[in-house]
Amino acid sequence: xxxxxxxxxxxxxxxxxxxxxxxxxxxxxxxxxxxxxxxxxxxxxxxxxxxxxxxxxxxxxxxxxxxxxxxxxxxxxxxxxxxxxxxxxxxxxxxxxxxxxxxxxxxxxxxxxxxxxxxxxxxxxxxxxxxxxxxxxxxxxxxxxxxxxxxxxxxxxxxxxxxxxxxxxxxxxxxxxxxxxxxxxxxxxxxxxxxxxxxxxxxxxxxxxxxxxxxxxxxxxxxxxxxxxxxxxxxxxxxxxxxxxxxxxxxxxxxxxxxxxxxxxxxxxxxxxxxxxxxxxxxxxxxxxxxxxxxxxxxxxxxxxxxxxxxxxxxxxxxxxxxxxxxxxxxxxxxxxxxxxxxxxxxxxxxxxxxxxxxxxxxxxxxxxxxxxxxxxxxxxxxxxxxxxxxxxxxxxxxxxxxxxxxxxxxxxxxxxxxxxxxxxxxxxxxxxxxxxxxxxxxx
Numbered sequence: 001x002x003x004x005x006x007x008x009x010x011x012x013x014x015x016x017x018x019x020x021x022x023x024x025x026x027x028x029x030x031x032x033x034x035x036x037x038x039x040x041x042x043x044x045x046x047x048x049x050x051x052x053x054x055x056x057x058x059x060x061x062x063x064x065x066x067x068x069x070x071x072x073x074x075x076x077x078x079x080x081x082x083x084x085x086x087x088x089x090x091x092x093x094x095x096x097x098x099x100x101x102x103x104x105x106x107x108x109x110x111x112x113x114x115x116x117x118x119x120x121x122x123x124x125x126x127x128x129x130x131x132x133x134x135x136x137x138x139x140x141x142x143x144x145x146x147x148x149x150x151x152x153x154x155x156x157x158x159x160x161x162x163x164x165x166x167x168x169x170x171x172x173x174x175x176x177x178x179x180x181x182x183x184x185x186x187x188x189x190x191x192x193x194x195x196x197x198x199x200x201x202x203x204x205x206x207x208x209x210x211x212x213x214x215x216x217x218x219x220x221x222x223x224x225x226x227x228x229x230x231x232x233x234x235x236x237x238x239x240x241x242x243x244x245x246x247x248x249x250x251x252x253x254x255x256x257x258x259x260x261x262x263x264x265x266x267x268x269x270x271x272x273x274x275x276x277x278x279x280x281x282x283x284x285x286x287x288x289x290x291x292x293x294x295x296x297x298x299x300x301x302x303x304x305x306x307x308x309x310x311x312x313x314x315x316x317x318x319x320x321x322x323x324x325x326x327x328x329x330x331x332x333x334x335x336x337x338x339x340x341x342x343x344x345x346x347x348x349x350x351x352x353x354x355x356x357x358x359x360x361x362x363x364x365x366x367x368x369x370x371x372x373x374x375x376x377x378x379x380x381x382x383x384x385x386x387x388x389x390x391x392x393x394x395x396x397x398x399x400x401x402x403x404x405x406x407x408x409x410x411x412x413x414x415x416x417x418x419x420x421x422x423x424x425x426x427x428x429x430x431x432x433x434x435x436x437x438x439x440x441x442x443x444x
Contacts (some may be wrong), residue, residue: 023089028301033134035293042175043285049179053347054278058196059353063270064192066277068134069199070258072144075114077116077250079149081243085378087156088299089239095230096160100153102235107149111142114357118142133270137193140200147203154210159300166213167269174206181368214376245383253388256397260418263401268411276415278350279357280364286330287368294323295371299379302372306440315438319372320430334358359415363422370426375434380440382433389432393425
């Protein structure tokens with residue numbers, strides 16, 4: 001028995017050492033670490049200011065901001081019809097630049113159309129969507145369309161160039177500037193308008209900082225000579241699946257995530273919406289820190305892997321499993337201690353937000369670990385399938401909210417049903433994508 005362990009232990013330790021060495025030397029892991037550090041820095045800044053901001057403004061102001069942002073999140077997907085996502089895919093930079101230019105033109109057109117619709121049908125929209133409390137801020141939405149498209153274009157270009165350090169610094173700077181502004185102005189005028197306007201300008205600030213970084217990169221690198229041979233028409237035909245399938249999918253996903261806060265504001269008032277907004281916003285942090293960081297880097301990685309003929313299903317599975325292990329602890333902490341933590345950190349009036357967060361954590365955990373799946377969709381050419389999945393998922397979530405609010409007459413029960421339908425949907429999508437990636441590897 002002693003001889004067996006003396007023989008096996010060095011081999012076991014050698015396997016661990018080899019695994020650690022491979023992990024340390026992995027460019028993918030190093031890139032993820034850079035993105036995570038930037039996201040963590042931005043979130044640390046946001047969290048440091050959060051106790052002051054929540055005490056200055058209160059639940060009602062956050063509820064109005066949450067209602068406004070729910071509308072913004074639904075509108076943002078149409079800002080450039082998802083074309084910026086395609087910037088990472090072309091082999092040549094010239095083609096990627098044409099996609100960026102096309103995206104900017106589309107965003108300007110969409111902003112103009114949105115402005116016209118708001119001016120022409122303001123009263124109708126306010127009555128139908130019950131937006132009386134944020135009516136005066138609706139004309140900020142066209143600005144969000146332009147700013148968010150500008151930001152998305154810059155972010156995707158940075159992913160293409162693998163300039164993760166610049167992206168990380170930009171995120172930290174933006175978080176500090178916006179959080180400082182909310183806190184500083186809040187001492188003198190703690191109004192919902194302050195939160196809404198600064199949130200709108202936050203997209204522009206982030207995009208501007210990234211633009212500075214892009215200019216430095218372009219000056220330090222040898223620029224590709226010549227113009228792209230592909231025309232705008234050819235671009236639209238080549239990447240048609242982004243506006244046709246991906247844009248409706250992102251729109252429906254954003255709508256389904258915004259439904260609870262809009263319904264809470266309508267049935268239970270802005271305070272309940274504020275509870276949900278804070279809880280959901282804080283749960284987005286580990287998802288952004290871990291999930292999105294991995295997803296952004298994984299998008300570049302799987303695009304290269306597909307071109308090289310690598311085994312994509314293994315890549316997706318390992319990334320998903322790794323995310324599940326790393327992200328389990330933060331969501332588990334909220335599940336067990338959410339209400340108490342919210343009451344201690346943000347004040348006793350926010351205790352109920354922790355109850356919302358507790359149940360939302362189940363859904364947000366699986367939403368976090370499906371980021372490699374989402375990143376794989378455009379590479380695998382499954383955007384039409386993703387749209388079908390999103391439609392079915394939306395219908396199920398609407399039914400869940402209807403049962404919670406109209407049959408059970410409970411906001412908490414509605415959130416619980418909404419969350420667990422999200423859990424089931426995300427598990428299904430992950431397994432379906434891994435299964436489809438096997439056939440992609442065999443047929444391409």
